Amino acid sequence: MADTVRVRFAPSPTGALHIGGGHTALFNWLWARRTGGKFILRIEDTDRERSTKEYEDTIMSGMQWLGLDWDEGPDTGGPFGPYRQSERLSTYREAAERLLDEGKAYREGDAVIFRVPQGVTLAFDDMVYGRIEMQSDTLKDVVMIKSDGMPTYNYAVVVDDHTMGISHVIRGEDHISNTPKQLLIYDALGWEYPTFAHLPMILGKDKKKLSKRHGATSVYEYRDMGYMPDSVFNFLALLGWSPGENNEIFSREEATKLFDLARVIKKPSVFDMDKLNYINQEHLKRLPPYDRLALVEPFWREMGLPVDAHSREYLAQSLVVLCGRGQTAKEAAGYSDYFLTFDPVKERYDGSEIGEEQRAVLKRFNADLLALEQWKAPVMEEFTREWSAANDVKMKDIAMPLRLGITGMKVSPGVFEVAEHLGRDEVRKRLAHFNFVE
Numbered sequence: 001m002a003d004t005v006r007v008r009f010a011p012s013p014t015g016a017l018h019i020g021g022g023h024t025a026l027f028n029w030l031w032a033r034r035t036g037g038k039f040i041l042r043i044e045d046t047d048r049e050r051s052t053k054e055y056e057d058t059i060m061s062g063m064q065w066l067g068l069d070w071d072e073g074p075d076t077g078g079p080f081g082p083y084r085q086s087e088r089l090s091t092y093r094e095a096a097e098r099l100l101d102e103g104k105a106y107r108e109g110d111a112v113i114f115r116v117p118q119g120v121t122l123a124f125d126d127m128v129y130g131r132i133e134m135q136s137d138t139l140k141d142v143v144m145i146k147s148d149g150m151p152t153y154n155y156a157v158v159v160d161d162h163t164m165g166i167s168h169v170i171r172g173e174d175h176i177s178n179t180p181k182q183l184l185i186y187d188a189l190g191w192e193y194p195t196f197a198h199l200p201m202i203l204g205k206d207k208k209k210l211s212k213r214h215g216a217t218s219v220y221e222y223r224d225m226g227y228m229p230d231s232v233f234n235f236l237a238l239l240g241w242s243p244g245e246n247n248e249i250f251s252r253e254e255a256t257k258l259f260d261l262a263r264v265i266k267k268p269s270v271f272d273m274d275k276l277n278y279i280n281q282e283h284l285k286r287l288p289p290y291d292r293l294a295l296v297e298p299f300w301r302e303m304g305l306p307v308d309a310h311s312r313e314y315l316a317q318s319l320v321v322l323c324g325r326g327q328t329a330k331e332a333a334g335y336s337d338y339f340l341t342f343d344p345v346k347e348r349y350d351g352s353e354i355g356e357e358q359r360a361v362l363k364r365f366n367a368d369l370l371a372l373e374q375w376k377a378p379v380m381e382e383f384t385r386e387w388s389a390a391n392d393v394k395m396k397d398i399a400m401p402l403r404l405g406i407t408g409m410k411v412s413p414g415v416f417e418v419a420e421h422l423g424r425d426e427v428r429k430r431l432a433h434f435n436f437v438e
Protein backbone atom coordinates (compact mmCIF):
# COMPACT_ATOMS: atom_id res chain seq x y z
CA MET A 1 0.00 0.00 0.00
CA ALA A 2 2.91 2.36 0.68
CA ASP A 3 3.59 2.86 -3.00
CA THR A 4 0.02 3.46 -4.00
CA VAL A 5 -1.13 7.02 -4.10
CA ARG A 6 -4.10 7.59 -1.84
CA VAL A 7 -5.47 11.07 -1.49
CA ARG A 8 -8.53 12.54 0.11
CA PHE A 9 -10.76 15.57 -0.02
CA ALA A 10 -11.96 16.35 3.48
CA PRO A 11 -14.61 19.08 3.46
CA SER A 12 -16.47 20.23 6.52
CA PRO A 13 -20.19 20.26 5.64
CA THR A 14 -20.70 23.77 6.95
CA GLY A 15 -21.34 25.42 3.58
CA ALA A 16 -21.72 24.71 -0.13
CA LEU A 17 -18.82 23.55 -2.29
CA HIS A 18 -16.90 26.77 -2.84
CA ILE A 19 -14.38 27.56 -5.53
CA GLY A 20 -11.54 26.90 -3.06
CA GLY A 21 -12.99 23.54 -2.02
CA GLY A 22 -13.68 22.56 -5.63
CA HIS A 23 -10.10 23.48 -6.45
CA THR A 24 -8.69 21.33 -3.63
CA ALA A 25 -10.96 18.41 -4.54
CA LEU A 26 -9.95 18.69 -8.17
CA PHE A 27 -6.21 18.69 -7.48
CA ASN A 28 -6.60 15.60 -5.29
CA TRP A 29 -8.70 13.90 -7.94
CA LEU A 30 -6.21 14.77 -10.69
CA TRP A 31 -3.32 13.38 -8.68
CA ALA A 32 -5.19 10.15 -8.03
CA ARG A 33 -6.19 9.77 -11.67
CA ARG A 34 -2.71 10.71 -12.91
CA THR A 35 -1.03 8.10 -10.74
CA GLY A 36 -3.64 5.39 -10.85
CA GLY A 37 -4.22 5.94 -7.15
CA LYS A 38 -7.36 6.26 -5.08
CA PHE A 39 -9.40 9.35 -4.31
CA ILE A 40 -11.33 9.35 -1.06
CA LEU A 41 -14.06 11.66 0.18
CA ARG A 42 -14.15 12.21 3.90
CA ILE A 43 -16.78 14.42 5.43
CA GLU A 44 -15.38 16.19 8.47
CA ASP A 45 -18.61 16.63 10.35
CA THR A 46 -17.38 16.86 13.90
CA ASP A 47 -18.65 20.38 14.40
CA ARG A 48 -22.16 19.32 15.35
CA GLU A 49 -23.55 22.81 15.47
CA ARG A 50 -22.53 23.89 12.00
CA SER A 51 -22.56 20.64 9.99
CA THR A 52 -25.70 19.73 8.09
CA LYS A 53 -26.82 16.91 5.85
CA GLU A 54 -27.93 19.48 3.25
CA TYR A 55 -24.45 20.91 2.96
CA GLU A 56 -23.02 17.42 2.73
CA ASP A 57 -25.41 16.71 -0.15
CA THR A 58 -24.61 19.93 -2.00
CA ILE A 59 -20.89 19.31 -1.65
CA MET A 60 -21.31 15.84 -3.11
CA SER A 61 -23.52 16.94 -5.97
CA GLY A 62 -21.12 19.81 -6.70
CA MET A 63 -18.34 17.25 -6.96
CA GLN A 64 -20.47 15.04 -9.16
CA TRP A 65 -21.26 18.00 -11.41
CA LEU A 66 -17.51 18.61 -11.82
CA GLY A 67 -17.01 14.90 -12.50
CA LEU A 68 -14.90 14.31 -9.38
CA ASP A 69 -15.87 10.76 -8.55
CA TRP A 70 -14.44 9.06 -5.48
CA ASP A 71 -13.30 5.49 -5.25
CA GLU A 72 -14.05 4.23 -1.80
CA GLY A 73 -16.46 4.52 1.03
CA PRO A 74 -17.80 2.63 3.98
CA ASP A 75 -20.81 1.27 2.07
CA THR A 76 -19.94 -1.58 -0.21
CA GLY A 77 -22.18 -2.55 -3.09
CA GLY A 78 -23.85 0.33 -4.88
CA PRO A 79 -22.35 3.77 -5.23
CA PHE A 80 -19.94 4.66 -2.46
CA GLY A 81 -21.08 6.99 0.23
CA PRO A 82 -18.36 9.16 1.77
CA TYR A 83 -16.54 8.39 4.97
CA ARG A 84 -17.87 10.50 7.82
CA GLN A 85 -15.88 11.39 10.88
CA SER A 86 -19.03 11.20 13.00
CA GLU A 87 -19.15 7.48 12.16
CA ARG A 88 -15.55 6.83 13.21
CA LEU A 89 -15.60 7.99 16.81
CA SER A 90 -14.34 4.69 18.25
CA THR A 91 -11.18 4.92 16.13
CA TYR A 92 -10.38 8.34 17.60
CA ARG A 93 -11.16 7.11 21.11
CA GLU A 94 -8.83 4.13 20.78
CA ALA A 95 -5.83 6.18 19.69
CA ALA A 96 -6.58 8.70 22.44
CA GLU A 97 -6.61 5.91 25.06
CA ARG A 98 -3.18 4.87 23.89
CA LEU A 99 -1.77 8.39 24.23
CA LEU A 100 -3.37 8.69 27.68
CA ASP A 101 -1.82 5.36 28.75
CA GLU A 102 1.58 6.49 27.53
CA GLY A 103 1.28 9.77 29.37
CA LYS A 104 1.37 11.77 26.15
CA ALA A 105 -2.09 13.13 26.73
CA TYR A 106 -4.11 14.04 29.80
CA ARG A 107 -7.74 14.47 30.72
CA GLU A 108 -9.40 17.71 31.59
CA GLY A 109 -12.92 16.78 32.63
CA ASP A 110 -14.30 14.78 29.70
CA ALA A 111 -11.86 16.32 27.24
CA VAL A 112 -8.56 14.75 26.21
CA ILE A 113 -5.62 17.08 25.69
CA PHE A 114 -2.35 16.39 23.93
CA ARG A 115 0.74 17.38 25.87
CA VAL A 116 3.10 19.24 23.54
CA PRO A 117 6.69 18.20 24.25
CA GLN A 118 9.22 21.00 24.57
CA GLY A 119 12.35 21.48 22.51
CA VAL A 120 11.29 19.51 19.46
CA THR A 121 11.92 20.75 15.95
CA LEU A 122 9.01 19.90 13.70
CA ALA A 123 9.79 19.81 10.01
CA PHE A 124 8.31 18.60 6.77
CA ASP A 125 9.06 18.96 3.09
CA ASP A 126 6.05 20.39 1.39
CA MET A 127 5.79 19.50 -2.31
CA VAL A 128 4.77 23.05 -3.11
CA TYR A 129 6.24 25.24 -0.38
CA GLY A 130 9.46 23.33 0.27
CA ARG A 131 10.89 22.73 3.72
CA ILE A 132 8.89 24.13 6.63
CA GLU A 133 10.17 24.05 10.20
CA MET A 134 8.72 25.04 13.53
CA GLN A 135 9.75 24.71 17.17
CA SER A 136 7.31 22.85 19.37
CA ASP A 137 7.88 25.41 22.13
CA THR A 138 5.73 27.89 20.28
CA LEU A 139 2.72 25.56 20.42
CA LYS A 140 0.12 25.21 23.14
CA ASP A 141 -1.25 21.82 24.19
CA VAL A 142 -3.71 20.53 21.60
CA VAL A 143 -7.28 19.54 22.45
CA MET A 144 -7.82 16.09 20.90
CA ILE A 145 -11.28 15.19 22.09
CA LYS A 146 -13.75 17.79 23.25
CA SER A 147 -15.97 17.29 26.26
CA ASP A 148 -18.87 16.40 23.94
CA GLY A 149 -16.86 13.36 22.83
CA MET A 150 -16.11 14.76 19.38
CA PRO A 151 -12.52 14.86 18.15
CA THR A 152 -10.98 18.15 17.05
CA TYR A 153 -9.84 18.71 13.49
CA ASN A 154 -6.09 18.57 14.17
CA TYR A 155 -6.39 15.26 15.97
CA ALA A 156 -8.99 13.47 13.82
CA VAL A 157 -7.24 14.42 10.61
CA VAL A 158 -4.08 12.61 11.74
CA VAL A 159 -5.90 9.47 12.87
CA ASP A 160 -7.89 9.40 9.64
CA ASP A 161 -5.05 10.14 7.26
CA HIS A 162 -2.99 7.42 8.89
CA THR A 163 -5.66 4.75 9.22
CA MET A 164 -6.91 5.41 5.70
CA GLY A 165 -3.40 5.03 4.34
CA ILE A 166 -3.32 8.51 2.83
CA SER A 167 -0.03 9.03 0.95
CA HIS A 168 -0.44 12.69 -0.01
CA VAL A 169 -2.27 15.35 1.94
CA ILE A 170 -3.25 17.95 -0.63
CA ARG A 171 -5.12 20.90 0.88
CA GLY A 172 -5.30 24.66 1.06
CA GLU A 173 -2.30 26.63 2.29
CA ASP A 174 -4.37 27.93 5.19
CA HIS A 175 -3.59 24.56 6.81
CA ILE A 176 0.19 25.00 6.77
CA SER A 177 0.03 26.49 10.25
CA ASN A 178 -1.89 23.45 11.51
CA THR A 179 0.59 20.97 10.12
CA PRO A 180 3.20 21.15 12.93
CA LYS A 181 0.51 20.27 15.50
CA GLN A 182 -0.43 17.33 13.36
CA LEU A 183 3.22 16.24 13.06
CA LEU A 184 3.44 16.10 16.85
CA ILE A 185 0.53 13.71 16.96
CA TYR A 186 2.02 11.53 14.21
CA ASP A 187 5.26 11.39 16.23
CA ALA A 188 3.48 10.57 19.47
CA LEU A 189 1.57 7.71 17.85
CA GLY A 190 4.74 6.45 16.14
CA TRP A 191 3.30 6.97 12.67
CA GLU A 192 5.06 8.14 9.53
CA TYR A 193 4.10 11.43 7.98
CA PRO A 194 2.30 11.48 4.67
CA THR A 195 3.65 13.77 1.98
CA PHE A 196 2.16 17.24 2.24
CA ALA A 197 1.30 19.49 -0.68
CA HIS A 198 -0.37 22.76 0.25
CA LEU A 199 -2.14 24.61 -2.51
CA PRO A 200 -1.67 28.35 -2.91
CA MET A 201 -4.44 30.71 -2.05
CA ILE A 202 -6.94 31.92 -4.65
CA LEU A 203 -7.27 35.69 -4.80
CA GLY A 204 -9.77 38.00 -6.41
CA LYS A 205 -8.60 40.39 -9.12
CA ASP A 206 -7.97 43.01 -6.43
CA LYS A 207 -5.46 40.59 -4.87
CA LYS A 208 -7.64 40.09 -1.80
CA LYS A 209 -8.64 36.62 -0.63
CA LEU A 210 -11.53 35.36 -2.76
CA SER A 211 -14.88 36.10 -1.16
CA LYS A 212 -18.52 36.86 -1.95
CA ARG A 213 -17.49 40.36 -2.91
CA HIS A 214 -15.81 38.94 -6.00
CA GLY A 215 -18.99 37.38 -7.34
CA ALA A 216 -20.29 33.85 -7.26
CA THR A 217 -18.26 31.69 -4.91
CA SER A 218 -20.08 28.39 -4.93
CA VAL A 219 -19.56 25.88 -7.71
CA TYR A 220 -23.32 25.59 -8.11
CA GLU A 221 -23.77 29.21 -8.99
CA TYR A 222 -21.61 28.64 -12.06
CA ARG A 223 -23.75 25.73 -13.14
CA ASP A 224 -26.86 27.88 -12.79
CA MET A 225 -25.30 30.68 -14.82
CA GLY A 226 -24.84 28.28 -17.71
CA TYR A 227 -21.17 27.38 -17.40
CA MET A 228 -20.15 23.91 -18.46
CA PRO A 229 -18.65 21.56 -15.91
CA ASP A 230 -15.77 20.87 -18.29
CA SER A 231 -14.85 24.53 -18.43
CA VAL A 232 -15.13 25.11 -14.68
CA PHE A 233 -12.92 22.03 -14.34
CA ASN A 234 -10.46 23.43 -16.89
CA PHE A 235 -10.51 26.83 -15.19
CA LEU A 236 -9.94 25.44 -11.68
CA ALA A 237 -7.11 23.22 -12.92
CA LEU A 238 -5.33 26.34 -14.20
CA LEU A 239 -5.29 27.94 -10.75
CA GLY A 240 -1.75 27.12 -9.69
CA TRP A 241 -0.94 24.65 -12.42
CA SER A 242 -0.68 24.54 -16.18
CA PRO A 243 0.07 21.76 -18.63
CA GLY A 244 2.72 23.95 -20.29
CA GLU A 245 3.19 25.15 -23.85
CA ASN A 246 0.51 27.78 -23.44
CA ASN A 247 -2.08 25.09 -23.61
CA GLU A 248 -5.00 26.67 -21.78
CA ILE A 249 -7.93 24.72 -23.13
CA PHE A 250 -7.97 21.06 -22.29
CA SER A 251 -10.29 18.22 -21.53
CA ARG A 252 -10.52 16.25 -18.34
CA GLU A 253 -8.60 13.40 -20.00
CA GLU A 254 -5.79 15.67 -21.19
CA ALA A 255 -5.45 17.22 -17.74
CA THR A 256 -5.36 13.76 -16.22
CA LYS A 257 -2.49 12.76 -18.47
CA LEU A 258 -0.44 15.88 -17.87
CA PHE A 259 -1.08 16.80 -14.26
CA ASP A 260 1.91 16.94 -11.96
CA LEU A 261 1.73 17.90 -8.32
CA ALA A 262 5.41 18.82 -8.40
CA ARG A 263 4.62 21.56 -10.90
CA VAL A 264 2.10 23.41 -8.77
CA ILE A 265 3.39 26.92 -8.26
CA LYS A 266 3.39 28.52 -4.84
CA LYS A 267 2.38 31.96 -6.00
CA PRO A 268 -1.28 32.73 -5.18
CA SER A 269 -3.48 32.47 -8.23
CA VAL A 270 -6.02 35.02 -9.34
CA PHE A 271 -9.64 34.21 -10.03
CA ASP A 272 -10.39 35.91 -13.32
CA MET A 273 -13.95 35.78 -14.65
CA ASP A 274 -12.85 36.90 -18.11
CA LYS A 275 -10.64 33.87 -18.29
CA LEU A 276 -13.47 31.58 -17.20
CA ASN A 277 -15.70 33.11 -19.86
CA TYR A 278 -13.09 32.59 -22.52
CA ILE A 279 -12.53 28.98 -21.47
CA ASN A 280 -16.24 28.31 -21.39
CA GLN A 281 -16.71 29.71 -24.87
CA GLU A 282 -13.92 27.51 -26.20
CA HIS A 283 -15.47 24.42 -24.64
CA LEU A 284 -18.92 25.35 -25.95
CA LYS A 285 -17.51 25.67 -29.45
CA ARG A 286 -15.93 22.24 -29.26
CA LEU A 287 -19.15 20.49 -28.23
CA PRO A 288 -21.04 18.27 -30.66
CA PRO A 289 -24.20 20.14 -31.86
CA TYR A 290 -26.75 18.15 -29.91
CA ASP A 291 -24.76 18.46 -26.68
CA ARG A 292 -24.62 22.20 -27.17
CA LEU A 293 -28.37 22.20 -27.80
CA ALA A 294 -28.94 20.36 -24.52
CA LEU A 295 -27.12 23.15 -22.69
CA VAL A 296 -28.76 26.09 -24.44
CA GLU A 297 -32.31 24.77 -24.58
CA PRO A 298 -33.23 25.37 -20.91
CA PHE A 299 -32.26 29.02 -21.30
CA TRP A 300 -34.39 29.42 -24.43
CA ARG A 301 -37.27 27.98 -22.46
CA GLU A 302 -36.57 30.30 -19.55
CA MET A 303 -36.77 33.20 -22.03
CA GLY A 304 -40.19 31.93 -23.13
CA LEU A 305 -39.11 31.12 -26.70
CA PRO A 306 -41.14 28.55 -28.69
CA VAL A 307 -38.63 25.71 -28.55
CA ASP A 308 -41.18 23.02 -29.32
CA ALA A 309 -42.29 24.71 -32.51
CA HIS A 310 -39.04 23.58 -34.19
CA SER A 311 -37.38 20.29 -35.00
CA ARG A 312 -34.37 19.19 -32.97
CA GLU A 313 -32.33 19.31 -36.11
CA TYR A 314 -33.27 22.91 -36.84
CA LEU A 315 -32.47 23.94 -33.25
CA ALA A 316 -29.11 22.19 -33.18
CA GLN A 317 -28.22 23.66 -36.56
CA SER A 318 -29.17 27.15 -35.31
CA LEU A 319 -26.35 26.87 -32.80
CA VAL A 320 -23.96 25.67 -35.46
CA VAL A 321 -24.82 28.74 -37.53
CA LEU A 322 -24.33 30.85 -34.39
CA CYS A 323 -20.73 29.78 -34.72
CA GLY A 324 -19.37 30.05 -31.21
CA ARG A 325 -21.06 33.32 -30.24
CA GLY A 326 -21.82 33.68 -26.54
CA GLN A 327 -19.45 32.87 -23.72
CA THR A 328 -22.01 30.88 -21.78
CA ALA A 329 -24.98 28.75 -22.77
CA LYS A 330 -27.17 31.56 -21.44
CA GLU A 331 -25.50 34.13 -23.66
CA ALA A 332 -25.67 31.82 -26.65
CA ALA A 333 -29.41 31.48 -26.00
CA GLY A 334 -29.77 35.27 -26.02
CA TYR A 335 -27.76 35.68 -29.21
CA SER A 336 -29.84 33.13 -31.09
CA ASP A 337 -33.41 34.04 -30.15
CA TYR A 338 -34.25 35.18 -33.70
CA PHE A 339 -33.93 31.62 -34.96
CA LEU A 340 -36.86 30.60 -32.81
CA THR A 341 -39.27 33.45 -33.42
CA PHE A 342 -39.63 36.82 -35.09
CA ASP A 343 -40.97 38.59 -31.98
CA PRO A 344 -37.66 39.68 -30.40
CA VAL A 345 -36.49 40.99 -33.78
CA LYS A 346 -39.46 43.36 -33.90
CA GLU A 347 -38.75 44.46 -30.36
CA ARG A 348 -35.17 45.38 -31.21
CA TYR A 349 -35.63 46.89 -34.63
CA ASP A 350 -38.21 48.98 -36.49
CA GLY A 351 -36.49 49.85 -39.78
CA SER A 352 -37.23 53.55 -39.37
CA GLU A 353 -33.66 54.63 -40.15
CA ILE A 354 -34.11 53.56 -43.78
CA GLY A 355 -34.99 56.53 -46.03
CA GLU A 356 -37.23 56.38 -49.12
CA GLU A 357 -34.39 56.21 -51.59
CA GLN A 358 -32.57 53.40 -49.80
CA ARG A 359 -35.87 51.58 -49.30
CA ALA A 360 -36.50 51.56 -53.05
CA VAL A 361 -33.06 50.05 -53.63
CA LEU A 362 -33.67 47.47 -50.90
CA LYS A 363 -36.97 46.47 -52.42
CA ARG A 364 -35.36 45.80 -55.78
CA PHE A 365 -32.44 43.93 -54.24
CA ASN A 366 -34.52 41.82 -51.89
CA ALA A 367 -36.95 40.86 -54.62
CA ASP A 368 -34.06 39.58 -56.74
CA LEU A 369 -32.47 37.84 -53.75
CA LEU A 370 -35.70 36.07 -52.82
CA ALA A 371 -36.08 34.94 -56.41
CA LEU A 372 -32.72 33.15 -56.47
CA GLU A 373 -32.94 29.63 -57.73
CA GLN A 374 -30.83 28.20 -54.95
CA TRP A 375 -31.33 29.35 -51.34
CA LYS A 376 -27.76 28.73 -50.29
CA ALA A 377 -25.42 31.08 -48.41
CA PRO A 378 -22.52 31.04 -50.92
CA VAL A 379 -24.94 31.61 -53.80
CA MET A 380 -26.59 34.54 -52.00
CA GLU A 381 -23.25 36.04 -51.13
CA GLU A 382 -21.92 35.83 -54.67
CA PHE A 383 -25.18 37.24 -55.99
CA THR A 384 -25.12 40.15 -53.52
CA ARG A 385 -21.57 41.03 -54.49
CA GLU A 386 -22.46 41.10 -58.18
CA TRP A 387 -25.72 42.99 -57.60
CA SER A 388 -23.99 45.73 -55.58
CA ALA A 389 -21.33 46.17 -58.25
CA ALA A 390 -23.83 46.18 -61.10
CA ASN A 391 -26.12 48.68 -59.33
CA ASP A 392 -23.35 50.79 -57.88
CA VAL A 393 -24.58 50.25 -54.33
CA LYS A 394 -22.32 49.57 -51.35
CA MET A 395 -22.59 45.97 -50.19
CA LYS A 396 -23.19 47.06 -46.59
CA ASP A 397 -26.12 49.28 -47.58
CA ILE A 398 -28.06 46.23 -48.68
CA ALA A 399 -26.61 43.60 -46.36
CA MET A 400 -26.97 45.55 -43.10
CA PRO A 401 -30.75 46.13 -43.44
CA LEU A 402 -31.06 42.48 -44.36
CA ARG A 403 -29.18 41.49 -41.21
CA LEU A 404 -31.21 43.87 -39.03
CA GLY A 405 -34.48 42.80 -40.63
CA ILE A 406 -33.98 39.13 -39.94
CA THR A 407 -32.05 39.19 -36.64
CA GLY A 408 -32.73 42.61 -35.12
CA MET A 409 -29.00 42.79 -34.38
CA LYS A 410 -26.16 44.76 -35.90
CA VAL A 411 -23.75 41.95 -35.15
CA SER A 412 -24.64 38.41 -36.04
CA PRO A 413 -23.09 35.39 -37.67
CA GLY A 414 -22.80 35.52 -41.47
CA VAL A 415 -26.05 37.09 -42.66
CA PHE A 416 -26.40 34.68 -45.59
CA GLU A 417 -25.87 31.65 -43.33
CA VAL A 418 -28.60 33.00 -41.08
CA ALA A 419 -30.89 33.62 -44.06
CA GLU A 420 -30.29 30.15 -45.45
CA HIS A 421 -31.07 28.55 -42.11
CA LEU A 422 -34.22 30.62 -41.47
CA GLY A 423 -35.47 29.61 -44.89
CA ARG A 424 -36.68 31.69 -47.80
CA ASP A 425 -40.30 32.03 -46.64
CA GLU A 426 -39.41 33.21 -43.17
CA VAL A 427 -36.92 35.74 -44.57
CA ARG A 428 -39.59 37.02 -46.97
CA LYS A 429 -42.07 37.39 -44.13
CA ARG A 430 -39.61 39.32 -41.96
CA LEU A 431 -38.48 41.65 -44.76
CA ALA A 432 -42.11 42.32 -45.72
CA HIS A 433 -42.88 43.31 -42.15
CA PHE A 434 -40.32 46.14 -42.38
CA ASN A 435 -41.52 47.03 -45.88
CA PHE A 436 -38.11 46.06 -47.30
CA VAL A 437 -39.70 44.05 -50.10
CA GLU A 438 -42.92 44.34 -52.11
Ligand code: GLU
Pocket residue numbers: 009010011012044157170171172175
Ligand atom coordinates in the same frame (compact mmCIF):
# COMPACT_ATOMS: atom_id res chain seq x y z
N1 GLU B 1 -12.05 19.86 7.08
C1 GLU B 1 -10.87 20.59 6.76
C2 GLU B 1 -11.28 21.77 5.88
O1 GLU B 1 -12.33 21.75 5.29
C3 GLU B 1 -9.90 19.69 6.04
C4 GLU B 1 -8.52 20.17 5.96
C5 GLU B 1 -7.59 19.08 5.49
O2 GLU B 1 -7.69 18.70 4.32
O3 GLU B 1 -6.79 18.60 6.32
O4 GLU B 1 -10.57 22.74 5.80
